[in-house]
Amino acid sequence: MPQFFLNKRLIILLVSIIILVALIGFSLKEREKLTWPEQFVKDTIGLVQTAVSRPTHYVAGFFDNLKDLQNTYTENKELKKRLDELARLESDVQMLEKENAELREILDKKESLSDFEPIQATVVGRNPDRWNELLTINKGTKDGIEQDMPVLTANGLIGKVKSTSQLTSTVQLLSSMDPTNRISAEIQADGESYFGLIEGYDKDKGLLLLKGIPYDAKIKKGQNVVSSGMGGVFPKNLPIGKVVDVTPAEYGLTQTAFVKPGANFYDIEHVMVVKRSMVKPEPEDMIDDEEEEL
Amino acid sequence: MRKFLLPLLLLLLFISESIFIELFPKGLLDEARIIVPRFLMITLLFLTIYGPKKYGIIYSFIFGLLFDVVYTEIIGIYLFIFPLVSYIVSKLMKILQTNIVMVSLVTIIGVILLEMGVYEMNFLIHQTSMDFSSFVSLRLIPTVIFNLVITCIVAYPLKKHFENLAASLDV
Incomplete structure (x- = not known):
């Protein structure tokens, strides 16, 4: 028995597994803010990344330009x-x-729900293992970026800000699997609009799932899907994509639409982080008595 | 000056992985298949085998932590698996002979171990719902083939470099 405890390697292994579980648990819980050592490391690496990625993008862009010349x-x-x-x-x-x-x-x-101020940013890094789709952009809290702000490209919504540090922030793409990754969306049918939630991503088909649409909504292929502005953080009318297919959901109470995202999730270089002009309602306000009067 | 060469090289490889993912032409593969570049792991394993073993494991630890903080935001996965793979490979090399073909094969085995380890971890904490067979066909096989090619290209220069490093530290 004493020999068992003297086995140094076994003890190291056990201790490291305990630390591992603790660390994973710590980082998986919903955090408001990153700890300062994390922010410091992210900022430092972000600076190096910016320094390295600019020239490489420039060179790559040159070859792309050559290719473009062919079909000008x-x-x-x-x-x-x-x-x-x-x-x-x-x-x-x-x-x-x-x-x-x-x-x-x-x-x-x-004020209107659809007013916003854009903040331009450039992608400097991407998670190489791509289990959770995260991008690093070169703007941080110093430039006014906050957690949960929506991120767009020219073609549509790509995700939201997951965490921020002073000089960089991390963007979580819509295509990553995360149950908290939900966006209140609206289908623009002619004359009417139907509301639902963007929840989940079909990796094989490359389509977003829009759930919770009323069962009697008449939705057709090709209708536009935009953000509804009801979630509190996102402004109204940010383009998301187009409806490709509609199926009744489980139990038939609602419908699920498959949405082809307007933006490409693979080829992202310049993005726009959107700050909503209208104030975000505090949760306390919403349970106030005055709410009923409104 | 020489002292900083190794961390600098590893840092550059660390950043090059993310740049590679950004610039990789997506038309080359169909969209569902994913190649994960493992330049850093390959280099760390060569360092463990040819250079001083202690260095290999310590650097695996440091860059594992860096990988978690900067890229995945889930601290623990790479922090644990990078040193573990380095350790297993160093044990494995005690039985096998150190010729360059053998070392390259062991490096690829290390990459496979890493991929499987990361997949299992992500599966356990519900970051992915991919089943094992589609993991093998969509991620593991393309990744292993790609990294095998890279290993074949960099094996000889890395071997020379780390042997020199080990020699200069002994003196």
């Missing part, structure tokens, strides 16, 4: 065709915006 002619033709439509669209938008502003003035409603 056909692209140019196509784009010229679109340009005419764009001019018309632009005048429409201007007119509508003006009208909207005037109407808002009449109603005395200054």
